[in-house]
Amino acid sequence: MEALARQSHKLCPYFKHSSAQAIRAIDGSSLSAQAVRCPVMGPALESKRSYVSSSKPAKAQVATAEVEETDFYPVEHASNEASFDYQGLFESEVVKKRDDNSYRFFNNINRLAKQFPMAHRAVEEDKVTVWCSNDYLAMSKNEQVIDVMAKALQKYGAGAGGTRNIAGHNKHAINLESELAALHKKEAALVFSSCYVANDAVLSLLGQKMKDLVIFSDEMNHASMIVGIQHSKAKKEIFKHNDLQDLEERLAKYPKSTPKVIAFESVYSMSGSVSDIPKICDLAEKYGCITFLDEVHAVGLYGPHGAGVAEHYDFEAHRASGIRSPDFKTTLDRVDIITGTLGKSFGTVGGYVAANRAIVDWLRSYSPGFIFTTSLPPAVMAGAAEAIRYQRSYLKDRQLQQIHTTYVKDQLEAIGVPVMPNPSHIVPIVVGDAAKAKAASDLLMNKHKIYVQAINFPTVPRGTERLRITPTPGHHQELSDILIEAVEDVYKTLDLPRISDLEARGGLCNVGVEGYVPETNLWTEQQLSYTQEDLNKNVFNPIIEQLEVSSGVKA
Structure with a gap:
């Protein structure tokens, strides 16, 4: 029994979180019977027995124990009689997602171009x-964009023909990279298949x-940056x-000559928080760093021309x-490398880098x-x-989006619904429970x-x-009022925590935190309050100089 307890504590995703004393307290015969049927312990015990026929593969569908995200599927690898239980691994990993309510259900949503924001x-x-779309300015439905794409599709076809290395590139790639460089006031830009x-x-x-590079990364950075690091x-x-004090303390540990990169975002999409770009640039200059700024959730939305928060x-x-x-x-000049997306505020797909x-x-x-x-398709x-x-010379979309966002935030606060405070266009409604958040989403939908x-x-x-709400220029006050009434009904039906409830608990996600x-x-x-007339006339249909670097710089 003592050996079985030790083996259970080592291998079983459930018992490894229990004390050895608790395991010993279980009736030995009962534990053995249960262990044989377990998809994890079963193969381990089988490998210790003397037998002639090969052991059966584990049946992962009965596994319901919670396993930490970093745990490996614990299977006996020493046997020459049975192959690894691949299917068991896949199924048990999905079971874990279902058990902790983080399993993802995708809704069938077909957004209608002529009835925005309907689907x-x-x-x-x-x-x-x-x-909740990231098509923040509804540019995927913009008639000018659709018309240009339709003409390019008819003339140049559906695909690019391969990589630039094989198929070459085309005037659309050169024009796009020239526009991106001009938008961010950088010397050059390069388009990728996505910003990830x-x-x-x-x-x-x-x-x-x-060699010896150190990358300083904000703890809330996007998965694409984490993977890149x-x-x-x-x-x-x-x-x-x-936290710039924490950043500086970490920077100060290294000589100025050590190569360093500060990687951060302008708008953090799940909280709506915004970075202090000028102060980060100050630290970069002080400690000899280059700056890497992800403007994915800001391009198109901020600045007089939509270049992002740096502008x-x-x-x-x-x-x-x-x-x-x-x-x-300017702040835009001080940032060394800017990445952005074409798939959100610019309504299409793809990512890019703008730099010197x-x-x-x-x-x-x-x-x-x-x-x-x-390469991305020409269209x-x-x-x-x-x-x-279009967005370079059109302020109204960005302004309407901000006005509608402020209205929604104010109305939600008025009915006591907790919204994470932030200075941006993101409206994150705090629920604090995976199952309840899913139930709230389902009730709103159904x-x-x-x-x-x-x-x-x-x-x-x-x-x-x-719940993450993202108003657009098309979410006018009438639609917003319908949303507010629906959210109120959901909160009453599901008895979700209000601002006062979070205050009583000491706060959550900066909601209800005393002194915040x-x-x-x-x-x-x-x-x-600005209108189109307040913009410089040179932004209307400018002639953009083509970039040599798009095709390759001649020696």
Whole structure:
């Protein structure tokens, strides 16, 4: 019995979290009978017996014990009589997701181009209002974008024909990269198949090419950045979210000559928090770092021309200078590498990097994530370039989105629904329980015909599960009022925690935390009052200089 207890404690995903004393307290015969039927202990015990026939593979469907995310599937590997139970591994991993309520259900949502923000479900008559899309400005439905894409599709076909290395590239790639470089006021840009690929490609290559590199990463960074840092094999320092004191203390441990990268985001999409880019740039200059800024959830939405939060910090200067650079070094200039997406505010698909000419040419020449990936279709690149040009000279979409977001946040607060405080366009409703968040999402969909996806682990930490709402220019006050009434009904029906409940518990996700002072919105009243006439005339249909680096720099 003592040996069996030790073996159970070592191998079993359930018993390994129990004390040896607790295991010994279980009746020995009962434990043995149960262990033989266990998908984990069964094979282990079988391997200790004398037998002639081979043991049966484990039946993973009966496994319900919770296993930590980092645990390996514990199977006896020493036997020559049976192969590894691959199917058992896959099934047991899915069982774990179901048991902790983090299993993901995808809704059938077919967004309608001519009825935004409506979508239909499996059948066209079953329509819902979409409140959680990352198509923040509805540019995927923009008639100018669709028209440009349709013409390019008819003339140049559906695909790019391969990688640029094999198929060459085309005028659409050159135009798009020129537009992106101009948007961020950088010397060059490079388009990738997605920003996930771009982040992974850049960060991994930095580590592979810079000996002794140290990457300083915000603890809330996106998975694509985390994976890129892992692939880089560089030393990493994880600093507390938006905590510049913690960042500086970590930077100070290394000589200035040590190569260093500070990797962070402008808007963190699940909380809506915003980084202090100028102060991070100050630290980068002080300690000899380059800066890597992910503007995925900010491009199109901030700044007078939609270049993101880095542009927004010098809003007036950029508004006055238009497509030209101001006559001083701006926050946008101080950031070394900017990554962004074409798949959110610009309504298409793809990712990109904008930086100086040397960095972009280096990435183009060495990055496997660029070299070995099929190029975006010509129609997609043409549509993305049109979306950038459109938003450069059109303020109203960004302003309406901010106005609608503020209205929704204020109305939710008025009925006591906890929203994580932030200065951005994200509206994260705190639930704090995976099963309840899923139930709230289902009730909104099935009773109120409103689609808001539940967000759970690993996208957010356990215990901070939420509903994530993203108003757009099309979510006017009438639709917002319908949403508020539906959320109120859901909170009453499911008895979800209100602001007062979180206050009584000491707070959660900065809601109900005594003494917490929320940040003011990034968009000021003055900025929201501008019209198209207040923009520099040079942003309307500018002629953008083509980039040599897109095709390769001649020696």
